[in-house]
Structures are given as C-alpha cells and as structure tokens.
Amino acid sequence: MQGEESRATSYTTLAAGSDFRHELEIKRSRFITVLRRADSEDAARDLVAGLRREFHDARHHCSAFIIGPDRDIQRSNDDGEPSGTAGIPMLEALAKRETAPGAADLSDVSAVVVRYFGGVLLGAGGLVRAYSESVSSALNLVPLVRRSRLRICSVEVPHAAAGKLENDLRTANLVMAGTSYGARHTVLQVAVPDNAGAIADAAERVQLLTAGSALLEAKGTEWVDVPFP
Structure with missing residues (x-):
C-alpha cells in the first residue's frame, strides 16, 4: 500500500516488531486484544486467521483494521456478536485515537479481540463498551512511531x-x-x-x-x- 501515491505525507502506526497483547476480564468474560502492524488487507486478515488457530476454543474473534497513509481501507467484523456491538466499536477506537492533541491519524494497524464467554450476558451496550475499551486499553500501552x-x-x-x-x-x-x-x-x-x-x-x-x-x-x-x- 505504501508504494502507491497518497495525499498524506505522514501518519502514526505501531512500532515494528512482534504482536502486542492485552487482556481484560469483564463480568467473567475474557477479552484478549492483539494488535499488529499491517500494511495490507492480507496482512491484517492473516492476524485473524492465526488467532483463530491459536484460540480455537474461543467463541468470538472480532476484528477491525485501518490500512494506508490516507486511511482509505477500513474494515470490521463482529464474528457472531450482535451486529454493530464489536467490530464497529473496535474500528472507532482505532479511527478516533488521538496520537497528538487534535490529531487522529493511526493507520496500518490490525486489531483482533478474542472473547471467551464467561456465562454473564453483557447486553448490546455492555458489549460495545467492552470491545471499545479492550482496544483503547491496548493502545494506551503499545509503542507508536511516526x-x-x-x-x-x-x-x-x-x-x-x-x-x-x-x-x-x-x-x-x-x-x-x-x-x-x-x-x-x-x-x-x-x-x-x-x-x-x-x-x-x-x-x-x-x-x-x-x-x-x-x-x-x-x-x-x-x-x-x-x-x-
């Protein structure tokens, strides 16, 4: 993607290296967030595929990614959660992330939240908050670069x-x-x-x-x- 002509001259992304992982427990459900730098849709989808194999017994592998200097590729997937309660909140957490005051320019990042259901229903609002918080909390800790x-x-x-x-x-x-x-x-x-x-x-x-x-x-x-x- 980066070899193509773009309007942007800079953006923020994850520091190069291995995947970054962060886990939250909310009402006995485990939410395991994995962030990876990815500069193509194939690379972003590879993360989902790999985590499906690793966490094969988890109920959900919800995902979102933003690709390209102009952030023109944005996708999300609820993976069986009620429509709009997982992938979209995750995508918004990436898209609206301020990397500097007033600047939301995070890109080339793929996020997957693996959920192990804990037996307590969270409701639609609870799921939206949980998936959004999972990604936001991971982003609070991950190293970023320009x-x-x-x-x-x-x-x-x-x-x-x-x-x-x-x-x-x-x-x-x-x-x-x-x-x-x-x-x-x-x-x-x-x-x-x-x-x-x-x-x-x-x-x-x-x-x-x-x-x-x-x-x-x-x-x-x-x-x-x-x-x-």
Whole structure:
C-alpha cells in the first residue's frame, strides 16, 4: 500500500516488531486484544486467521483494521456478536485515537479481540463498551512511531570515516535510513523532509562535518519510521 501515491505525507502506526497483547476480564468474560502492524488487507486478515488457530476454543474473534497513509481501507467484523456491538466499536477506537492533541491519524494497524464467554450476558451496550475499551486499553500501552514520506539522501565516505560521520549525523537529529558498503567506501543514507530547504540544510551539515570532502546526493522518497520526540 505504501508504494502507491497518497495525499498524506505522514501518519502514526505501531512500532515494528512482534504482536502486542492485552487482556481484560469483564463480568467473567475474557477479552484478549492483539494488535499488529499491517500494511495490507492480507496482512491484517492473516492476524485473524492465526488467532483463530491459536484460540480455537474461543467463541468470538472480532476484528477491525485501518490500512494506508490516507486511511482509505477500513474494515470490521463482529464474528457472531450482535451486529454493530464489536467490530464497529473496535474500528472507532482505532479511527478516533488521538496520537497528538487534535490529531487522529493511526493507520496500518490490525486489531483482533478474542472473547471467551464467561456465562454473564453483557447486553448490546455492555458489549460495545467492552470491545471499545479492550482496544483503547491496548493502545494506551503499545509503542507508536511516526511514518513519514521523506527524501532519501546519500553520502559516500571512506570506511574509516563512516562511523564518526554517522554518529555526528545522529547527534544533529538527522534520521538514518540505511548503510551500504563498497570496496573502498561506505554509503550512508539519511532521510529528510521532502523540501528544498531541508535538503539544503542537510547538505550543508554534511559539508561542515566532513570539511567539504563529501557531498550529499538527493535520491527518491520512501516511507520511514521516525520515533516520536
């Protein structure tokens, strides 16, 4: 999804890594929430399929996901709960999540709530609250990152100088986007905002740090994870 052209230049998503799990017990029912970063519908549905196998004896495996920088793919499923009491509240918990004051931009996230029925009926309102709270509580604890479309720039330096330059670039708060090695040189990549001013500032920084011996070359744009300040 991220390779396609989009209107958005940044959004918030889960930090890369393993699934995040959180459990609530409400009136003897267990609600196990699993969050996973997913950038396609197939990836989101894979989470549901895997949890159906893992929790094969659970009564419900309700799901919701939002995909894409523009959040244009949004789906939910009640999986046997009364219509509108599970998937939609879960989706709203994702869609309305404020990642900064006044900003709701969470995307590329799949949520599944596995429910083990505890014998006490919750009613429609109780189910809506339970599924919404399950996702919201998990989101309170999960690490998030900014996903930004940045201009990738590269600088080529001798191997012996690469370590110090990389450290200096990090100290200058530039986002490192990869390293490759040739026979005689190391190529460091940095990611900067996609505008002429930011690219010029980064180029000047490289000139200063290398005493004019290295040049920064602008390449294409990529989606890059940027930690929250």
